Amino acid sequence: MEQPSEFAFASAPEGIGESIWEEEQLPELLETAAGADSDTALEFRRTLGMFATGVTVITTLADEQVHGMTANAFMSVSLQPPLIVISVDRRARMNNLLREEVRFGVSVLEERQSVLSDRFAGRGGDGPEPAFELVHETPLVEGALAHLVARIVRSYWGGDHSLFLGRVEYVRYGEGTPLLFHGGGYGRVVGNPRVFSSLPPELLQPILEVGVERVYEADEAIMRVGEPGDSMALVVEGSATIERGGRKVPVAPGELVGEIAVLDGGPRTATVVADGRTRVLEIGRDELMRALEADPKAATALIAVLASRFRESS
Ligand SMILES: Cc1cc2nc3c(=O)[nH]c(=O)nc-3n(C[C@H](O)[C@H](O)[C@H](O)COP(=O)(O)O)c2cc1C
Numbered sequence: 512m513e514q515p516s517e518f519a520f521a522s523a524p525e526g527i528g529e530s531i532w533e534e535e536q537l538p539e540l541l542e543t544a545a546g547a548d549s550d551t552a553l554e555f556r557r558t559l560g561m562f563a564t565g566v567t568v569i570t571t572l573a574d575e576q577v578h579g580m581t582a583n584a585f586m587s588v589s590l591q592p593p594l595i596v597i598s599v600d601r602r603a604r605m606n607n608l609l610r611e612e613v614r615f616g617v618s619v620l621e622e623r624q625s626v627l628s629d630r631f632a633g634r635g636g637d638g639p640e641p642a643f644e645l646v647h648e649t650p651l652v653e654g655a656l657a658h659l660v661a662r663i664v665r666s667y668w669g670g671d672h673s674l675f676l677g678r679v680e681y682v683r684y685g686e687g688t689p690l691l692f693h694g695g696g697y698g699r700v701v702g703n704p705r706v707f708s709s710l711p712p713e714l715l716q717p718i719l720e721v722g723v724e725r726v727y728e729a730d731e732a733i734m735r736v737g738e739p740g741d742s743m744a745l746v747v748e749g750s751a752t753i754e755r756g757g758r759k760v761p762v763a764p765g766e767l768v769g770e771i772a773v774l775d776g777g778p779r780t781a782t783v784v785a786d787g788r789t790r791v792l793e794i795g796r797d798e799l800m801r802a803l804e805a806d807p808k809a810a811t812a813l814i815a816v817l818a819s820r821f822r823e824s825s
Pocket residue numbers: 566579580581582583584585598599600601602603604605606628629631632633692
């Protein structure tokens with residue numbers, strides 16, 4: 512199949528950085544819903560910012576020196592063959608280091624690595640010196656959630672950015688949750704939020720005392736997505752699995768499930784299934800509310816826990 516001409520001419524190494532847009536100033540084609548007087552560039556940025564992404568550090572080795580650059584314009588392209596693409600600002604130093612045949616690393620940052628993200632975006636050098644590990648002669652940021660090494664097979668112009676298509680040579684991932692980027696700021700995934708379990712034992716104990724014991728058999732649902740949050744449950748013996756949007760999170764004895772829905776009685780966002788015979792303590796919403804009314808200290812402590820969750824994700 513013949514390539515579109517704009518891709519064809521930019522695929523040679525020397526082609527990176529060439530863009531037909533530079534040749535002639537194009538008329539403004541972008542229409543924004545905010546009207547003719549609006550700042551179209553800003554509207555475009557803000558619109559793109561509504562797309563939440565993870566955050567990566569792109570790394571490469573040039574003259575034995577590691578160069579890293581924060582990037583959220585990272586995308587998977589193909590599983591077979593394994594291909595990924597990154598988009599690099601043509602003014603970035605990284606753009607001059609990447610060429611066809613050159614390898615680059617992608618380190619997917621973990622939720623506590625926003626300082627590293629800022630550092631590789633040239634926004635301050637706080638925090639400890641980042642450490643790198645060489646894999647396939649490519650530096651990777653130590654402690655990141657996932658790593659890929661790719662060799663550039665094609666490069667394309669893309670207006671003021673260059674696109675680098677890489678054939679993936681190495682992958683690895685670890686446990687944890689990724690750092691997110693949305694609307695120009697960092698965010699976190701709130702997968703299995705802990706609310707009541709963050710209370711000090713002396714405040715949690717009177718709440719647990721209003722619970723009623725129940726036993727679930729293997730594969731029996733302890734709670735189902737969409738049901739009203741009329742109770743939460745403490746796993747006492749056995750274990751269970753939280754199933755949310757294709758993700759599975761194990762629940763061990765001593766852990767609570769259904770902590771959020773029980774706060775407002777709203778619909779559950781996950782299904783929880785007993786792995787084998789599992790004994791739980793079920794705390795009904797009505798009994799829970801009465802226990803909180805009886806102990807305002809526990810209610811106040813809960814508000815503080817919720818406030819800290821907001822702080823973490825803002
Ligand atoms: C969260 C975040 C995402 C970014 N994503 C990209 C990106 O995808 N491509 C890019 O060229 N720059 C991106 N940047 C900006 C670069 O990290 C920044 O310009 C950096 O200083 C370039 O480094 P260099 O000139 O040393 O190569 C991003 C910055 C942040 C904070």
